[in-house]
Amino acid sequence: ARFRQPAPFPPGPPADPLIGNVRAFPTRDPHLGLAKLAQQYGDVIYFNIFGKHVVVLSSQAAASDLLEKRSAIYSSRPRFTIHEMIGWTDQLSFLPYGSQFHKQRKLFQQTFSRQGCLAFQPSQLSQTHALLKKILQDSARYQDHVREYVLHESWAKAKRLTGFTRFSTAVIMEITYGHKIKSDNDPYVKCAEDTNKVLMGVGHSASILDLLPALRYTPSWFPGNWFTKFARESAPVIQHLRDFPFKQVRQQMASGTAAPCFTTMHIEELDRNGGASPEDLHAVKIAAAQMWAAGAETTWSTILNLVAIMLLHPDAQRKAQAELDVVLGGRRLPDFADRDSLPYLEAVLLEAMRLHPTAPMGVPHSTTADDIYRGMFIPKGTTILANSTALGMDAGVYRDPAEFRPERFLPPQSEPLPTGIAFGWGRRMCPGRHLADASVWIVVASLLAAFEIVPAKDEDGQNIIPEIQWVNAITSHPAPFPCVIRPRSDAAAQLVAQL
Numbered sequence: 001a002r003f004r005q006p007a008p009f010p011p012g013p014p015a016d017p018l019i020g021n022v023r024a025f026p027t028r029d030p031h032l033g034l035a036k037l038a039q040q041y042g043d044v045i046y047f048n049i050f051g052k053h054v055v056v057l058s059s060q061a062a063a064s065d066l067l068e069k070r071s072a073i074y075s076s077r078p079r080f081t082i083h084e085m086i087g088w089t090d091q092l093s094f095l096p097y098g099s100q101f102h103k104q105r106k107l108f109q110q111t112f113s114r115q116g117c118l119a120f121q122p123s124q125l126s127q128t129h130a131l132l133k134k135i136l137q138d139s140a141r142y143q144d145h146v147r148e149y150v151l152h153e154s155w156a157k158a159k160r161l162t163g164f165t166r167f168s169t170a171v172i173m174e175i176t177y178g179h180k181i182k183s184d185n186d187p188y189v190k191c192a193e194d195t196n197k198v199l200m201g202v203g204h205s206a207s208i209l210d211l212l213p214a215l216r217y218t219p220s221w222f223p224g225n226w227f228t229k230f231a232r233e234s235a236p237v238i239q240h241l242r243d244f245p246f247k248q249v250r251q252q253m254a255s256g257t258a259a260p261c262f263t264t265m266h267i268e269e270l271d272r273n274g275g276a277s278p279e280d281l282h283a284v285k286i287a288a289a290q291m292w293a294a295g296a297e298t299t300w301s302t303i304l305n306l307v308a309i310m311l312l313h314p315d316a317q318r319k320a321q322a323e324l325d326v327v328l329g330g331r332r333l334p335d336f337a338d339r340d341s342l343p344y345l346e347a348v349l350l351e352a353m354r355l356h357p358t359a360p361m362g363v364p365h366s367t368t369a370d371d372i373y374r375g376m377f378i379p380k381g382t383t384i385l386a387n388s389t390a391l392g393m394d395a396g397v398y399r400d401p402a403e404f405r406p407e408r409f410l411p412p413q414s415e416p417l418p419t420g421i422a423f424g425w426g427r428r429m430c431p432g433r434h435l436a437d438a439s440v441w442i443v444v445a446s447l448l449a450a451f452e453i454v455p456a457k458d459e460d461g462q463n464i465i466p467e468i469q470w471v472n473a474i475t476s477h478p479a480p481f482p483c484v485i486r487p488r489s490d491a492a493a494q495l496v497a498q499l
């Protein structure tokens with residue numbers, strides 16, 4: 001019998017024959033274009049992209065109704081063709097909903113519960129202190145007399161890890177593999193940098209290949225086929241990231257020198273339960289490599305976003321610093337135990353995540369059954385995008401949403417926390433969020449306690465207030481911008497120097 005659609009699709013822009021809404025789907029900064037379309041078509045919009053169903057959610061109510069309350073059928077992932085081609089498969093973030101997904105997800109949930117993350121605080125604290133020292137040293141190296149640290153062109157162009165990027169890589173490598181990164185020439189750093197280049201090359205997940213998977217089978221000389229060569233060169237890099245650190249841990253375990261970490265914990269548990277099968281070991285290995293891929297760039301992007309936001313909102317920066325001064329008395333640097341005493345700083349972090357989510361378009365989900373929502377048909381296999389940028393601007397949830405106002409999260413307003421905006425929804429919500437949140441907090445609290453982030457000066461001695469450009473792929477971070485990070489006082493510099 002001919003398929004009869006049980007209800008109309010959600011509203012959306014008019015379609016062209018065959019290609020559907022391809023022309024209406026914004027490709028440059030899609031989170032902004034889609035937020036605009038939501039004003040016209042509503043909070044649930046339908047696109048047909050070369051015959052593929054795509055639904056974009058733009059209100060918290062819709063995101064929660066579907067991705068949380070109906071998570072049993074909204075928790076799969078679409079295919080990521082280019083990732084499959086480079087061998088970046090089997091890992092949690094791309095797995096379709098099913099038994100493999102549950103197995104991998106459990107490894108993360110066991111390790112990174114709120115309670116479980118307490119074990120990683122010493123590593124986060126010591127890496128934060130290493131970062132502060134690096135900033136202090138670099139500032140001395142660049143401009144000895146004023147001890148300024150100028151952030152410019154460093155992390156993107158240099159293609160080397162700088163202080164902030166190295167911090168999150170070091171935290172993840174230590175937690176995952178028990179390896180302490182001590183120098184820039186560390187082989188783990190090299191491994192991370194090489195993979196980063198590949199992943200930057202992969203670019204946006206909604207690549208043309210995902211829309212037209214058949215292109216994958218075109219020969220390498222076919223016009224527009226850049227990906228065959230890319231995949232050939234990238235696959236060994238991904239393989240190395242998976243194999244090299246894991247092998248090191250296995251050798252260290254054999255010789256009794258392994259430091260306790262995610263990898264040793266899970267292998268030991270398998271051993272206690274009667275021995276690890278090759279499949280089990282493979283699952284641990286893949287999960288470990290996934291940690292780096294999901295946890296390093298996201299964390300440093302969030303921290304760099306906060307640096308930019310602190311530069312653009314000096315009042316909020318000063319207020320957070322005044323609060324830190326009361327708690328610390330200028331005599332020490334923050335520790336995790338101080339967190340509850342710093343509500344304004346907390347509100348600044350939340351406001352930054354709301355107005356500038358690190359994953360501005362969320363990460364796509366996909367449906368595993370037909371559904372009807374508010375009388376609209378959402379077929380099985382639909383790609384669902386919860387546009388975090390639009391959710392942060394949801395006027396039904398936030399008053400004057402375009403304004404940067406951390407106070408909105410404090411009593412008496414106490415507006416809803418932007419957890420879904422920052423970390424996603426339902427059964428796919430970021431399983432590393434407690435770890436990530438703690439890393440971001442300790443870095444930002446320590447940075448603001450000891451340093452100030454101020455505009456750089458131009459040749460005439462005038463402040464440069466940069467127009468920040470955001471580099472958007474799956475995650476978003478500021479393009480290099482001029483600013484100065486300098487100790488707030490001699491006493492603050494002293495505190496850092498003594499670390």
Ligand code: HEM
Nearest residue numbers: 092093294295298299302358363423424425428430432436
């Ligand atoms: C500030 C830093 C971070 C941000 C903003 C962030 C954000 C996100 C978001 C938005 C998702 C997609 C959720 C969804 O599909 O609804 C996600 C997934 C994921 N994150 Fe994070 N994340 C961060 C750090 C981390 C860290 C440190 C780890 C590892 C310990 C991690 C591990 C993962 C994994 C494995 C997934 C895939 C989960 C799945 O597909 O089931 N993330 N993250």
